[in-house]
Amino acid sequence: MNILTNQIEYAVGDATHHAYLAFDDEITGPRPGVAVVHEWWGINDYIRRRAHMLAELGYTALAIDMFAGQTASNPEEAMGLMNGVLGDMETGTAALKAGYDLLLNQPGVDRDRTAAIGYCFGGAMVLHMARIGLPLSAVASFHGALGSFHTADPGSIKAKILVCHGGADAMVSMDDLEAFKQEMNAAQADYEVLVLDGAMHGFTSPEADENGAKYGIPVGYQKQADEKSWEALQALFQRVF
Numbered sequence: 001m002n003i004l005t006n007q008i009e010y011a012v013g014d015a016t017h018h019a020y021l022a023f024d025d026e027i028t029g030p031r032p033g034v035a036v037v038h039e040w041w042g043i044n045d046y047i048r049r050r051a052h053m054l055a056e057l058g059y060t061a062l063a064i065d066m067f068a069g070q071t072a073s074n075p076e077e078a079m080g081l082m083n084g085v086l087g088d089m090e091t092g093t094a095a096l097k098a099g100y101d102l103l104l105n106q107p108g109v110d111r112d113r114t115a116a117i118g119y120c121f122g123g124a125m126v127l128h129m130a131r132i133g134l135p136l137s138a139v140a141s142f143h144g145a146l147g148s149f150h151t152a153d154p155g156s157i158k159a160k161i162l163v164c165h166g167g168a169d170a171m172v173s174m175d176d177l178e179a180f181k182q183e184m185n186a187a188q189a190d191y192e193v194l195v196l197d198g199a200m201h202g203f204t205s206p207e208a209d210e211n212g213a214k215y216g217i218p219v220g221y222q223k224q225a226d227e228k229s230w231e232a233l234q235a236l237f238q239r240v241f
Contacts, residue, residue: 022055033109037122040078042071064099161191164229166199170218199225
């Protein structure tokens, strides 16, 4: 195994974005490509680690950039960056499509076997990718927001969907999850929901405990939930790829 990484600049409108690529250089032939969408902090060490983990599984991983190279150092900055996207989802959708196209154009990526995974804000973004019908094999959201920016027509969602949700999430409620299920049923989507008992928002991120204590926000890491959700992701990929 020889994991190579690279930062790639690409344009979204007039803005320059910075993706992070990771892949195993020793794998020959086509392989699935997986887009990774970051939390409200932007592309940081945590997201780069996830891309590296996907590369270790044999995929080409591309962390796509929703904030035009910006990262946040505190929740106020993060909220501003996130709301900048959520308040202009036309541009946000263009950024997602540009990142997806960049993934498709990476050497060795099998264009018929692609997926997108996202964390928190990124979970909402990859679910949007599924809702608008991008031809992804699978989409997975980890402690992501579940509200919709687009109502999918019945049968239009092509990706199989996995939602990993913390049972103790104080930022995305069980009512939100129930509304999501009803929406997916109406759209005739192929989806799976994994509720992780006792897990808080941010349960996959080891940095969540420190951030929760430092900033007084209801997030926290749970090792069991992190591992169980990652296993569920790998099982999904084995089915669709």
